[in-house]
Structures are given as C-alpha cells and as structure tokens.
Amino acid sequence: MKAITTDFEYLVAKTPEEALELLSQHKDDDYKILAGGQSLNTTMKHRLITPAYVIDIKSISDLDYIQFDEKKGLRIGALTTHRAVEKSPIIKEKYSVLAEMEGNVASVETRNWGTITGDLCHADPAADPAPVMIALDAKMKISGVNGERTVDSENFALDFFETVVEPGEMVTEIQIPALPPNTGVKFQKYSQMLGDYAIASVAVLITLDKKGVCTNARIGLGGVASTPLRAKIAEEVLKGKKITDELLAEAGRAASAETSPVSGIEASAEYRKELAGTLVKRVGKQALEKALKA
Amino acid sequence: MKQQLNIVVNGEAYDLFIEPKTLLVQVIRDMLGLKGTHQACDSSSCAACTVVLDGKAVKSCSILALQANGKSVVTVEGLAQGTKLHPIQQAFIDNWAFQCGFCTSGQIMGAKALLDENPNPTREEIQEAMDGHLCRCTGFNMINEAIRDAAKRLQEQKAAESGRVA
Numbered sequence: 001m002k003a004i005t006t007d008f009e010y011l012v013a014k015t016p017e018e019a020l021e022l023l024s025q026h027k028d029d030d031y032k033i034l035a036g037g038q039s040l041n042t043t044m045k046h047r048l049i050t051p052a053y054v055i056d057i058k059s060i061s062d063l064d065y066i067q068f069d070e071k072k073g074l075r076i077g078a079l080t081t082h083r084a085v086e087k088s089p090i091i092k093e094k095y096s097v098l099a100e101m102e103g104n105v106a107s108v109e110t111r112n113w114g115t116i117t118g119d120l121c122h123a124d125p126a127a128d129p130a131p132v133m134i135a136l137d138a139k140m141k142i143s144g145v146n147g148e149r150t151v152d153s154e155n156f157a158l159d160f161f162e163t164v165v166e167p168g169e170m171v172t173e174i175q176i177p178a179l180p181p182n183t184g185v186k187f188q189k190y191s192q193m194l195g196d197y198a199i200a201s202v203a204v205l206i207t208l209d210k211k212g213v214c215t216n217a218r219i220g221l222g223g224v225a226s227t228p229l230r231a232k233i234a235e236e237v238l239k240g241k242k243i244t245d246e247l248l249a250e251a252g253r254a255a256s257a258e259t260s261p262v263s264g265i266e267a268s269a270e271y272r273k274e275l276a277g278t279l280v281k282r283v284g285k286q287a288l289e290k291a292l293k294a
Numbered sequence: 295m296k297q298q299l300n301i302v303v304n305g306e307a308y309d310l311f312i313e314p315k316t317l318l319v320q321v322i323r324d325m326l327g328l329k330g331t332h333q334a335c336d337s338s339s340c341a342a343c344t345v346v347l348d349g350k351a352v353k354s355c356s357i358l359a360l361q362a363n364g365k366s367v368v369t370v371e372g373l374a375q376g377t378k379l380h381p382i383q384q385a386f387i388d389n390w391a392f393q394c395g396f397c398t399s400g401q402i403m404g405a406k407a408l409l410d411e412n413p414n415p416t417r418e419e420i421q422e423a424m425d426g427h428l429c430r431c432t433g434f435n436m437i438n439e440a441i442r443d444a445a446k447r448l449q450e451q452k453a454a455e456s457g458r459v460a
Contacts (some may be wrong), residue, residue: 002333002336003315003317003320004315004316004317005315006315007313007314007315008314008315009295009314010297010314010358010360012360034358034361037356037357037358037361038338038353038356041317041356041357041358042337042338042356044315045336045337046337054314054358056358056360056361058361083350103422106338106426107341107425107426107427108351108404108408108422108423108424108425108426109341109344109351109352109353109404109426110338110353110356110426112350112351112352113347113350113352113353113356113357194425195425195426
C-alpha cells in the first residue's frame with residue numbers, strides 16, 4: 001500500500017458550476033469527489049476503492065468560507081479545511097465545541113489539507129465531526145445541476161461510508177443554526193491515541209430556561225453504530241426537567257441502549273456500548289455547566 | 295493518461311508529466327530523487343513524509359501530486375544553505391533530538407511550519423503542533439527541547455539581521 005495502483009482519470013473543477021457540470025456528465029460513471037483526500041487517498045492506497053474518475057474540487061476557492069450571522073447562524077463552505085474551522089475566531093467565540101473537536105482530529109498536517117465536509121462525506125461512523133453536527137442541529141446543503149436540497153446531519157449517513165448524496169450531486173455547505181441563550185454544547189472522544197478515530201464519542205447540547213429547566217437537548221454519538229447516531233430517547237429523558245446527576249445517568253443508560261456497535265481490534269461491542277453511556281453522563285454534565293454559565 | 299504537473303520544489307521549478315495516481319511523496323522521492331522525505335506508515339499516521347506545501351505542513355504520502363500543481367513545496371533538502379545547516383537542523387543535532395533518525399526530516403519540516411507561523415511557541419504549543427509525528431525511539435522530550443532551542447536561535451538570527459540592516 002505504498003502507492004495507488006489503479007489508474008484513474010483526473011478532472012479538476014475550479015468553480016462550483018464546473019464541478020456540478022462535471023458531476024452531471026459523469027453521473028453514470030464510477031467516480032469519486034476529491035477534496036483534501038485525507039481519507040480518500042488512503043482508501044485508494046488500501047485498494048478498497050478503485051474509481052475510474054477522480055473529480056478534484058479542492059481548488060474551488062468560492063466554497064472556502066466561514067460566515068456567521070446572528071440570526072442565520074454559521075455557514076461553512078465545503079472546501080473549508082479542518083484547520084480553518086479550528087482556528088476561526090468566530091467559531092471559537094460562538095461554537096467553541098467545533099474548535100475543540102477539530103483540535104483532536106488526526107494531526108495538524110491532516111487538518112491543514114483535509115476538509116470538514118470531506119470528512120463528513122467519507123462517512124466513517126467513528127469520525128469526529130458528525131456527532132457535533134448532530135448536537136448542533138446542522139444541515140448539509142447538497143447541490144446538483146437541477147437545484148439544491150438540505151438534509152439534517154443525523155440523516156446524512158446511510159451506512160458505513162455511505163451518504164444520501166446522489167450521483168451528480170455534491171455537498172456545498174454546512175449550515176449550523178444560531179444557538180439560543182443559555183445553551184451549552186460539549187464533545188468528548190475516547191480513543192487509544194490522541195487524534196485517532198473514536199472508540200466512542202459523544203456530543204451533547206443542552207438549552208435551559210430561566211428557571212434552569214432543560215428546554216432542549218440534542219445528543220450525537222460516534223463510533224457506536226454503522227452511522228453517526230442521534231440518541232433521541234436519551235434526549236427525551238432530559239427535556240422538560242431540571243437536570244441532576246441521576247437524570248444524566250438515566251440519559252446515559254438510554255443512550256447506551258440506542259447504540260448498536262460492532263466489535264473491532266480497538267474495543268468490543270459491549271465496551272463501546274457501555275462507554276457511550278458513560279460519556280453521555282460526563283459530557284452532559286459539562287454541557288449543563290456550560291449552559292448554566294452561558 | 296499522463297498529465298502535466300508544474301511544481302516548485304525547494305525554489306526550483308519543475309515541469310513534469312505524471313500519472314494522476316502518483317502521490318506527492320513519489321514525485322519528491324522517485325522523480326526528483328530527494329530521499330530526505332521518508333515514507334513509513336503510509337496510512338497517514340506517522341508524519342515522516344511531512345513537507346511544507348505553500349507554507350503549511352502536510353503529509354506528502356496522502357496528497358495526489360497533481361493537487362500540488364502550481365504550488366510550492368519545501369522538503370528537508372531545502373533548508374540548509376550550502377553546507378550551513380538550518381538553525382532547526384542544528385538545534386536537533388545539538389539537543390540530541392534524534393536516535394535512529396528516520397522520523398527526523400518529517401519532525402524538522404513540522405517544526406519549520408510551526409515556527410514560521412508561531413516564532414515563539416510554548417512547550418504545550420509545540421506538543422500540540424507536533425502530536426502527529428511519531429518517533430519510535432520515543433525521543434519526544436528532546437525533540438520538544440530542540441524546537442524551543444531552534445525558536446531561540448531563529449529569533450537571535452533575526453535580531454542580528456535587523457541589527458545589521460539598521
């Protein structure tokens with residue numbers, strides 16, 4: 001696996017329009033979209049995929065942006081690197097959970113070249129961004145020559161390495177709503193080594209009213225199913241109540257029951273299941289503390 | 295079908311024809327003969343292949359060479375001036391920051407990108423920036439010390455140069 005062994009035709013798009021045109025032309029061909037390629041190139045080296053065409057969109061500078069609006073929230077263009085998200089002052093201020101998550105994605109070298117959207121489109125269920133996107137209620141904007149649509153981040157992945165993006169389409173933007181007052185969001189990944197894929201990861205969002213009652217909770221889980229997961233039953237445990245340690249433990253048990261992990265060399269399925277619950281309890285507490293201070 | 299690659303490596307412009315599947319590290323090592331850039335894990339886990347691409351440290355084993363078209367690459371061979379080592383290289387020697395040396399060129403290029411961006415990093419900032427670089431001899435502490443020493447040397451060099459201009 002020192003090299004990519006199968007030839008492919010390499011096509012470059014410099015604008016979103018060029019990219020959509022190329023995708024439309026090749027929608028019946030075996031192609032892959034290449035952004036930073038930090039997952040794709042390795043997957044090709046491992047000979048897990050051998051596309052006939054590689055459509056390189058990395059140099060579409062029109063889609064390399066981070067925009068924030070108090071009402072609309074955050075917009076991240078599809079070619080924004082992990083590192084740009086990690087270092088963005090507005091993200092650090094308004095969505096610190098995103099910057100914190102990015103700080104432990106692989107290594108600086110990978111984050112300098114790889115994109116957060118590409119990471120999400122690779123759809124490894126143990127990757128870091130998706131649980132945070134689920135907790136933040138992010139939407140993926142998907143464009144094709146015939147128009148665009150948005151998909152909730154929790155419905156974006158269909159299975160291991162599979163998403164709802166159809167042939168001829170590409171993700172052009174991540175849309176994250178503005179956070180209401182008294183909201184705390186935290187993320188934690190448990191991995192063998194810093195920067196590794198998660199054995200399990202959890203993102204929790206908690207919004208409180210003035211009396212400290214939880215009005216909204218969103219929980220995203222990584223590494224514990226064939227896709228990133230939204231723990232809806234665990235969220236219901238927290239909603240409408242004053243959050244206590246006991247309630248968080250109950251939410252943890254509920255989240256644990258919602259997972260369907262597989263065993264691997266890093267951890268057994270039982271371990272991942274247990275860990276997901278423990279992390280929901282811990283990260284939930286951190287999110288609560290943040291919401292109380294917000 | 296081979297495609298054209300225009301790339302500047304260590305200040306020299308190259309006009310090459312390559313298969314699209316060619317990785318940046320293959321161009322650097324096999325076509326240009328610059329063997330200082332090492333290929334080890336080959337799965338984007340070790341950073342031995344780190345080079346500086348348009349000012350940013352990247353893993354050359356995980357980038358198609360054609361993605362570097364029109365860009366500028368610095369490898370470890372691009373640091374020394376003649377026989378005079380770059381301050382980061384000298385600091386690695388003086389601080390015993392390598393043992394087998396296999397990871398060293400990647401470590402040095404990671405350090406180069408870090409110090410270009412942040413000329414005076416703390417111990418923690420160095421740890422954070424370098425945490426993707428694996429040293430199987432586990433000389434991490436000495437590497438950190440060498441980078442802090444290199445930062446000092448580079449700042450002294452800069453001060454001396456601006457002194458000369460004044």
